[in-house]
Amino acid sequence: MPELPEVQTTVDGLNLRLKNLTITDIWSSYNSASHAGKDNIKNVLYFKNFRAVVSGAKFLKAERRGKNILIDLSNQHTVLIHMKMTGHLLYGSYNLHKDGGKEIWRPDKNAANEALHDPFNQHLRLVFSLSDGKQLAFSDMRKFAKVFVVPTSEKYTLPDIAELGPDALAKNFTFEKFCEQILKRPNTAIKQVLLDQSLMSGIGNIYSDEMLWAAGIHPLSTPAAIPKNSANQSMNHSLKSLYKEMRIVLERGLHFGGDSESDYRNIDGVPGEFQNKHHAYRHTGEVCAKRGCGGIIQRLKIGGRSAHFCSKHQTRFTSNKKK
DNA sequence: TGCAGTGTTGCTTC
DNA sequence: CGAAGCAACACTGC
Numbered sequence: 001m002p003e004l005p006e007v008q009t010t011v012d013g014l015n016l017r018l019k020n021l022t023i024t025d026i027w028s029s030y031n032s033a034s035h036a037g038k039d040n041i042k043n044v045l046y047f048k049n050f051r052a053v054v055s056g057a058k059f060l061k062a063e064r065r066g067k068n069i070l071i072d073l074s075n076q077h078t079v080l081i082h083m084k085m086t087g088h089l090l091y092g093s094y095n096l097h098k099d100g101g102k103e104i105w106r107p108d109k110n111a112a113n114e115a116l117h118d119p120f121n122q123h124l125r126l127v128f129s130l131s132d133g134k135q136l137a138f139s140d141m142r143k144f145a146k147v148f149v150v151p152t153s154e155k156y157t158l159p160d161i162a163e164l165g166p167d168a169l170a171k172n173f174t175f176e177k178f179c180e181q182i183l184k185r186p187n188t189a190i191k192q193v194l195l196d197q198s199l200m201s202g203i204g205n206i207y208s209d210e211m212l213w214a215a216g217i218h219p220l221s222t223p224a225a226i227p228k229n230s231a232n233q234s235m236n237h238s239l240k241s242l243y244k245e246m247r248i249v250l251e252r253g254l255h256f257g258g259d260s261e262s263d264y265r266n267i268d269g270v271p272g273e274f275q276n277k278h279h280a281y282r283h284t285g286e287v288c289a290k291r292g293c294g295g296i297i298q299r300l301k302i303g304g305r306s307a308h309f310c311s312k313h314q315t316r317f318t319s320n321k322k323k
Numbered sequence: 324t325g326c327a328g329t330g331t332t333g334c335t336t337c
Numbered sequence: 338c339g340a341a342g343c344a345a346c347a348c349t350g351c
Contacts, residue, residue, distance in 0.1 A: 003330090067332095082331085083331090084332070123347090140346095144332075197331090197332085204331070205330065262330065305331095306329085
């Protein structure tokens with residue numbers, strides 16, 4: 001779901017659409033004490049405080065740290081949003097309806113915005129009203145998302161941000177640094193290592209499968225056993241190729257506006273296209289798309305996640321020495 | 324009809 | 338410390 005390319009696409013959309021807008025008010029479905037106490041949108045740092053801090057502030061800029069979105073406001077405060085599994089930010093025109101004692105936001109029927117035709121509007125948890133008369137709505141079907149506000153001076157010292165490893169696409173995240181991080185877990189399946197946000201940040205289940213497929217490395221390979229460089233010209237089956245493919249696959253995800261295999265939409269409600277470019281993820285039982293390979297895509301549970309891979313061209317490197 | 328599967332993270336346990 | 342397992346929740350598909 002939202003992995004690095006999807007979160008970046010969302011952040012780019014926020015910077016494009018919300019520039020110079022002021023948040024006139026906010027609303028939340030979690031406006032009741034019965035939901036307080038958990039570390040997610042339910043407590044919204046106790047909604048009244050959140051509302052008091054955020055209302056009236058102007059949007060300055062959004063940025064991405066791993067899979068987190070940081071939104072700087074003009075009043076020296078920053079909103080952190082992690083979309084987790086099913087979070088969606090949607091920008092468009094909504095109207096507040098009263099249904100008995102219950103308040104419900106519904107898309108404006110006359111608006112042409114694609115965001116407003118999405119089923120995610122059934123699960124709105126938080127709505128920012130903006131000075132252009134439109135709204136930024138946050139939908140979160142499974143209610144796993146995290147949203148809170150802190151002084152901007154503290155944004156990078158939050159555990160959510162400070163404990164992240166280097167960003168997978170950062171310019172200064174060199175091959176040497178990549179190896180250093182990967183080798184901190186020398187005997188753990190590479191699939192799990194790539195998903196560990198404290199080692200490097202931004203990679204999720206889909207892109208990890210795709211980069212391992214492209215690099216020709218079996219997801220159960222252990223880092224210490226994978227050659228650093230490959231002998232042949234193709235640079236395949238090595239940490240070097242994995243590093244290279246990591247960059248390529250994530251950049252491609254970004255280029256195609258993210259991956260909507262599941263239900264990702266950008267803030268205008270438009271799906272991405274990367275789901276049509278998969279070679280491994282959710283291709284179980286299909287013939288491997290690699291030229292001349294002819295293998296069949298397998299699926300395996302690794303670290304509680306499903307991994308998809310070609311058992312023919314993805315080499316399994318494991319250490320012989322068992323402890 | 325019921326239950327496994329789905330993406331991400333955090334907490335508990337060993 | 339690391340790693341496994343499960344919980345947080347809701348919906349889809351077999």
